Amino acid sequence: MTSASNDPRWLTAEQRVAWLHMVRVLTRLPATLDAQLERDAGLSFFEYHVLSMLSETSDHTLRLSRLAQLTSSSLSRLSNVVKRLEAQGLLRREPDPDDRRASRAVLTGLGLAAVEQAAPGHVTTVRDLVVDALDDAQLDHLRVAHERILERLDPSSATRPDWFDN
Amino acid sequence: MTSASNDPRWLTAEQRVAWLHMVRVLTRLPATLDAQLERDAGLSFFEYHVLSMLSETSDHTLRLSRLAQLTSSSLSRLSNVVKRLEAQGLLRREPDPDDRRASRAVLTGLGLAAVEQAAPGHVTTVRDLVVDALDDAQLDHLRVAHERILERLDPSSATRPDWFDN
DNA sequence: GTCGCGAGGTTCAAACTTGAACAATTTGTC
DNA sequence: GACAAATTGTTCAAGTTTGAACCTCGCGAC
Known part of the structure; x- marks a missing residue:
């Protein structure tokens, strides 16, 4: 026999080329978005993403667990970031009246202003790239x-x- | 006038949908690759990437500055990771004879074995996803x-x- | 030659992320 | 209703990344 049957199927040459391109995009694009936002707005892409998700909801409010899902982050990471953003006055935390385990993050006016200020430059970068x-x-x-x-x-x-x- | 001429051009609905999909892929895919490699091979995707790039060259050797380009990392980050990988015996550093400022990373037998062991599971994940x-x-x-x-x-x-x- | 600038790497402190442990609920099941 | 299990969120220590400072060496201009 020429190959054991439980070999992983390797990638063909075409598939490999496509995948290697994707890896380069996957590593460079987030770094570039981060750099632009950090430089022009003092926010990481993750922080921007958090604020942005809040700004899309009608009441500018989301439970932390939902926010963690939306940003694909661990609750632990989110908890730390939310604490920092709260310290900067960009959002505040309040207990969820419907579930006393839960907290909700609420975007402040300052936070909304920060997203709105950051957005144009960010959109321009997304367009360019x-x-x-x-x-x-x-x-x-x-x-x-x-x-x-x-x-x-x-x-x-x-x-x-x-x-x-x- | 309905809009100032220096407005950033916002995204159309279609463009926005496409971009938001991309952001989700951009954040979840690397996390998933990391989790699989860490679980099955004890390597981060970045470490795997470093070892993998070395394994692709004919002499299993690359200058650190080149390796930093190939992995889109800062020299600082790479320097730290290479030090850890060297401590684990997966590669070694040697001075570059052609340029006495430079160092070269050389994959060891142990390092090659580690990539070869990790590769099938990684490829399977790339296929699946x-x-x-x-x-x-x-x-x-x-x-x-x-x-x-x-x-x-x-x-x-x-x-x-x-x-x-x- | 030698002077200055830039490239190649390392290091350190500060910032950030991770994962495990924990406390406080809620939910489901019997 | 009561108890086990699962959910929500925080915290702490350990590990990682970042950016600035720094050192050494090569290269080009003069």
């Missing part, structure tokens, strides 16, 4: 591929925002 | 999109391995 690098068809193909991947990464769609209709 | 989630055309579209994005992220292609022919 991704959206404007692709034509409409290519961006749509990228969306489809990401949807397929997300079905594997997150079958329950727990990380998908509720307001995300599509 | 990405490669097998897409058909050939979709994977090719993904490759093309990533190539366009990399032209923006890394115009000089400094992070592209030399043996990467394509």
